[in-house]
Amino acid sequence: MDRNDALLADWRQRALTLEAEVGKAVIGQARVLRLVNTAVFARGHVLLQGDVGVGKTTLLRAFAQVLGGAFARTEGTVDLMPNDLVYYTYISEQGRPAVEPGPLIRHGEDLAIFFFNEINRARPQVHALLLRVMAERSVSAFNREFHFPHLLVFADRNRVEREETFEISSAARDRFMMEITIDAPADDAQRRALMFDPRFHDTDRLVGALQAAMVPHRELNALAEVIQHSVQASDALQNYALGLWRATAEPAKFGVTLSDLDTAQLMLAGASPRGMSLLLRAARVAAWLEGRGYVTPEDVQAVFVETIAHRLCYQPVFELHRHEISPRLMSAIVAAVAAP
Template sequence: MRVVRETDSVLSEWREQALRFEREIARVVLGQQRVIRLLTIATFARGHVLLEGDVGVGKTTLLRALARAIGGSFERIEGTIDLMPADLIYHAHLGEDGKPRIDPGPLLRQGEDLSVFFFNEINRARPQVHSLLLRLMAERSVSAFNRDYHFPHVQVFADRNRVEREETFELPAAARDRFLMEVQVAMPADEAARRSLVFDTRFHNVDALLTEVKHGGLDPATLETIARAIQSGVRTSETLETYTLALWEAIRAPRAFGIAIDGVDMDRLVHGGASPRGMSYLIRAARVRAWLEGRDMVVPEDLRAVFPEVMAHRIFIDPVYELRREGIVGELIARVFERVPAP
């Protein structure tokens, strides 16, 4: 295996920028090193991300810090039960002269320069809004005013809290599949981080805190070129590909691999594993992870490092187990890693 050389063209220089990008975010978001690494992987894989976690754990702060560190044009919208698709496209109001006016909404305000679109509390929005977001994520375009608007560099980040269930709408499977990752944001485990978040007044004013993040460390247009270079420059061996296909088959047919979970009928648990698109997302993320680790070849550790976040929401299970989904799917993935031997 060849370690990426310091002189290895532009990728080496950009790897250093990516690591600086992580450090910038970590300065204002404490105790979330793994989450920050996953968001960095998604950024350089050019994939959309959904964050999920309890109220007040810093999901919005994390995404605002990430948007500032990336740079480019940034827009956000708050999910509400009365939000309609048109609210993303335009804003109708009365001007100072009393005449009706129509201004561009958050999707169109920055034109094709839109780089980061942040949807806060996405599960509060109606399915009609989810449909519009799905097209934006899948095609990087929307239709409005008898024309198509294209956003060649847009990356969608969204968050939802899992505490409140009233006046919320679950994302359809098709929409969730468009997210490269679903990332769980938990309370920081480190006691020092918890102490700082509670007692250090620096973390009590989020707006002032975010000014500490260097703005525009990454160029959105160049990111697309670097992302393609990473995918073509980081290789997978035939052995690794065989291992990946075995993981895929084990997720789809766990009973055939001798996988058992207490209290679960394994014959009916999995209705569908990941699609080929989902598996391609897994490899895309694994290549970026290998690059960040300074390698030009994917190893099993790269797959396992991103597997839960890339694959868990693409495993469709029997509705009878849905309320226990997080624990069951987490255990299923752990058992798959145990049963499928790594090369």
């Protein structure tokens, strides 16, 4: 076993232990935990969506707790402005105006997790600032440039309420490696625990009980690059991924059918090159977490919906129904494109 193999084996055990630790606070969400863990070690931002009270905030806070590093948080509201992320003003004890760094820049380069709660309640101007932060991991303020080399953005949104909300632009959504849907557990025993076990009734105590800073977060970027260079994708796997890519833009040409829609008239644009590169980045991490040094079609399929569905652009007549169309289309594409 060479040095990289030993490194990856050691870190894989750490990653699985970290995932299990989060599972102590968030039950009935094994697949969601694996997807978020995959994004963390692929160094990708995550958008979590779901109904009210299903545990979106708890899950993201739990990951922030176990990952360590500086953590900052803001709440999306209709009156939140971009400057509110960068600085805030107040009247000092001396009765004079004062300025302090906002949540985004307060911790400087040590910022590891920026949690944006209810992101769809914030205005597009705020999304625009966040877009730069996610894309470049930097922002300008106080006549200087702030860099966040270790930053991951975790955001959540409520998919039920539409009043006083703003749709996230395609450009902003494209910066999230994954858009993950979380639902209430289906298992009655897990639902019973959530209702009757007092441990789950105090979120602060629940998250605070998790082991903090389980991994050295400043080493994650370097580890991610080792994973990407070590986990191999065969020519056959690459051809399969190319087929999936083309099918997102021209589903009808690949035999993708939906019973009530003409797939030849459905798409405005398929997945972008960035989206497909992130798909393969996530697939390599998925393979690594399963203990393999090569990517299989199952690894690609495991992350396909969450990395690609939110990047697709439908014709305007279909765009309002994307949340109903996308899951069906993704399943149909996976079924139609032959895997090696």
